[in-house]
Amino acid sequence: MDLHKEVLKYKDELIKSLQESIRIKSVEEETKPGMPFGEGPAKALEHFLSVGEKLGFKVENFDNYAGHIDFGNENQEEMVGILGHVDVVPEGNGWDFDPYGAEIVDNKMYGRGTLDDKGPMMICLYAMKALKDAGIPLKRKVRMILGANEETGWGCMNHYFGKLQMPHPVVSFTPDSGFPVTFAEKGILRGLFKIKTDANIFVKAGNVFNAVPETTTISLPISYKEVIEKELPIYNENKENKISFEILENKIILTSKGVAAHAAHPSLGYNSLSALMIFLGKLPIAENGLKEMVKFFNEKIQMEFNGKLLGLNLIDEPSGEITINFGKCYIENGELIVSMDMRYPVTFEAKDIKEKLFSTLNEYGLTFEPLKEEKPLYVPKDNFLVKTLMEVYQDMTGDMESQPISTGGGTYAKAVSNCVAFGALLKDTPDSMHQKNECIDLKTLDTLLPLFVETIYRLAK
Numbered sequence: 001m002d003l004h005k006e007v008l009k010y011k012d013e014l015i016k017s018l019q020e021s022i023r024i025k026s027v028e029e030e031t032k033p034g035m036p037f038g039e040g041p042a043k044a045l046e047h048f049l050s051v052g053e054k055l056g057f058k059v060e061n062f063d064n065y066a067g068h069i070d071f072g073n074e075n076q077e078e079m080v081g082i083l084g085h086v087d088v089v090p091e092g093n094g095w096d097f098d099p100y101g102a103e104i105v106d107n108k109m110y111g112r113g114t115l116d117d118k119g120p121m122m123i124c125l126y127a128m129k130a131l132k133d134a135g136i137p138l139k140r141k142v143r144m145i146l147g148a149n150e151e152t153g154w155g156c157m158n159h160y161f162g163k164l165q166m167p168h169p170v171v172s173f174t175p176d177s178g179f180p181v182t183f184a185e186k187g188i189l190r191g192l193f194k195i196k197t198d199a200n201i202f203v204k205a206g207n208v209f210n211a212v213p214e215t216t217t218i219s220l221p222i223s224y225k226e227v228i229e230k231e232l233p234i235y236n237e238n239k240e241n242k243i244s245f246e247i248l249e250n251k252i253i254l255t256s257k258g259v260a261a262h263a264a265h266p267s268l269g270y271n272s273l274s275a276l277m278i279f280l281g282k283l284p285i286a287e288n289g290l291k292e293m294v295k296f297f298n299e300k301i302q303m304e305f306n307g308k309l310l311g312l313n314l315i316d317e318p319s320g321e322i323t324i325n326f327g328k329c330y331i332e333n334g335e336l337i338v339s340m341d342m343r344y345p346v347t348f349e350a351k352d353i354k355e356k357l358f359s360t361l362n363e364y365g366l367t368f369e370p371l372k373e374e375k376p377l378y379v380p381k382d383n384f385l386v387k388t389l390m391e392v393y394q395d396m397t398g399d400m401e402s403q404p405i406s407t408g409g410g411t412y413a414k415a416v417s418n419c420v421a422f423g424a425l426l427k428d429t430p431d432s433m434h435q436k437n438e439c440i441d442l443k444t445l446d447t448l449l450p451l452f453v454e455t456i457y458r459l460a461k
Contacts, residue, residue: 003457004450007130011445014126015109017051018440019102021118022111026087028152035064036155037087041148044086048121048146055129065148065159068166071128072141072460080142080459081169081419082128083412084121084176085150088113090207092214092260094436107442114440116433120175120424121146123445127453131460138460143169150176150412151210153372157415168416171385171459175452176411177421178431180393183386184319184406185413185421186264186343187376189350192369193296193338193361197289197331205273205329209341211434212269213327214260216276220252224283228252231282241270243279254279262434263325263341264408266305273329273338274303289336296364301326307342312356316345318378319406343408346376377414389422392458396451402427422455424448 024047029038042064049059052069061067072079089112091099097110104110113119121144128142147156160166190209201220206213220228228245236242243256256276261269277297285291300309307313307322314322328339344353350373361368379386381404394400413419425431426447432438 001134003130003134003136003453006134007127007449007453008446010126010129011449014122014445014449015442018109018114018119018122021047021086021122022102022109022113023100025100026113026148027090028087028149037064037149037152041087044118045146045148048086048125051122052125052144055125056132057128062160062164066156067146069125069128069144069146070141071132071143072138076139076141078140079167079169080140080456081172081416082121082124082142082144082456083147083172083174083415083419084117084124084144085147085156085412086118086121087148087151088116088118089151089211089434092207092211092436094214096437099438104442108439109442110437110439112438114438115425115431116438117150117176119440123424123448124175124452124456127449127456130449130453131456136457138457140170140460142456142460147412151208154415157412161415170418172413172416172419173389173422173455173459174412174419175422175424177407177409177423178405178425179397179423179427180399180402181386181389181404182407182411182413182421183379183381183383183404184346185377185410186319186322186345186406186408187348187350188372188374188410189342189344189353189370190372191340192371193293193340194335194367194369195289195292195365196334197287197336198334199287199290199336201287201290201331203329203331203336205276206327206339209327209339210263210325211327212258212261212263212266212271212325213273214258216256216258216272216329218254218276218280220254222247222250222252224252227283228254232279235279235282241272241275243276260435262409262431263327264323264343264410265431266323266325268431271303271305271326273326274301278302292365293336293338296361296366300360310356310360312353314345314348314353316347319346319376321345323408343410344376346378346406350375374410374414379420385418385420388458389420389455392451392455396454397427397447399427423451
């Protein structure tokens with residue numbers, strides 16, 4: 001039996017199941033009874049488990065935090081893990097297609113989650129199905145572990161591995177990055193820059209920490225009209241991403257347009273918040289709180305994402321340069337708040353970075369509230385798991401040039417021991433994760449299905 005050909009027989013069924021999954025809007029929402037991350041993530045988790053059950057696997061839902069799908073028998077002590085998530089980031093604006101419609105146009109399926117991470121996990125699930133139907137004996141059982149809160153907090157993994165103390169697989173991968181193998185993941189530090197304000201203004205930027213904000217809007221008193229009319233044409237000259245203004249209810253409404261991108265790769269986007277702060281720096285801002293925040297951005301941020309002006313331009317050989325994204329801005333309880341998502345190189349420590357931040361922010365009257373810390377992940381290139389996955393990738397694609405990669409993305413590889421990210425973004429395939437018009441090119445299934453069935457086989461045999 002040629003398993004690589006057999007697995008392609010499941011392609012049409014896979015596409016249908018993935019469309020059903022994409023049509024479930026699984027953005028984190030308000031907690032409901034039995035739904036810790038809201039209705040959408042719970043429904044998406046239940047859908048995946050129902051597909052797994054329909055395919056003949058044993059499934060279990062753990063309080064709608066997480067679930068798993070098992071292939072093998074209970075007597076097998078060792079286990080291969082496939083980790084991924086069913087939640088997605090908010091859709092944002094500017095789509096050419098319904099972000100939850102799963103429309104197929106020119107052999108591409110469009111929708112939030114097609115690449116991150118519903119698509120790759122559904123591919124792996126059908127690869128498991130092909131192995132199961134082939135009846136090939138395996139030494140290790142295979143467990144797909146699905147979380148419902150990866151994009152916003154990892155409460156899913158804390159519940160599954162922490163509170164419930166579920167066993168760690170002996171070896172795992174998560175298809176939540178790119179090929180070939182991600183051997184290093186930068187540390188993640190998230191927090192809020194805050195300053196008290198009594199300004200009678202409105203400001204709104206972005207929806208999530210981990211995406212470059214596409215749009216930022218601020219209201220200012222009408223008294224700024226004359227200076228804005230003077231300075232804005234000068235600012236916008238020769239800029240592709242412009243700032244516009246209108247007068248509404250005796251207020252000036254400024255709107256800055258950018259380009260969304262994943263916070264792990266902010267250079268691929270254009271930060272509308274940073275751009276607006278630079279323009280505001282050309283105005284005689286008098287409002288308390290806003291004045292200090294504008295000064296901070298103009299002196300310590302500008303359009304940078306590598307921390308150079310902040311004195312945090314960290315870099316190392318395994319994982320490269322630090323990235324810093326400012327994804328959200330809003331006013332709440334009398335404070336002007338800006339969110340920060342930092343991905344720092346694997347040889348540095350968060351405590352040293354925070355000390356530098358505290359010192360710098362204090363100069364501007366700002367405070368820093370840490371919200372999330374993830375330590376870096378570093379698995380040497382000569383590790384068994386990295387070597388095995390590299391061999392699979394090379395054998396299945398013929399790509400002998402690509403080398404193991406490092407990333408600023410944070411994946412479930414950090415949730416368990418002996419795990420790395422492996423795919424599912426193929427070389428030279430556009431990365432639309434966290435962006436408008438996210439899509440999966442369905443012709444890549446002809447490569448990905450055989451690749452993942454071989455991956456699972458080699459790790460489990």
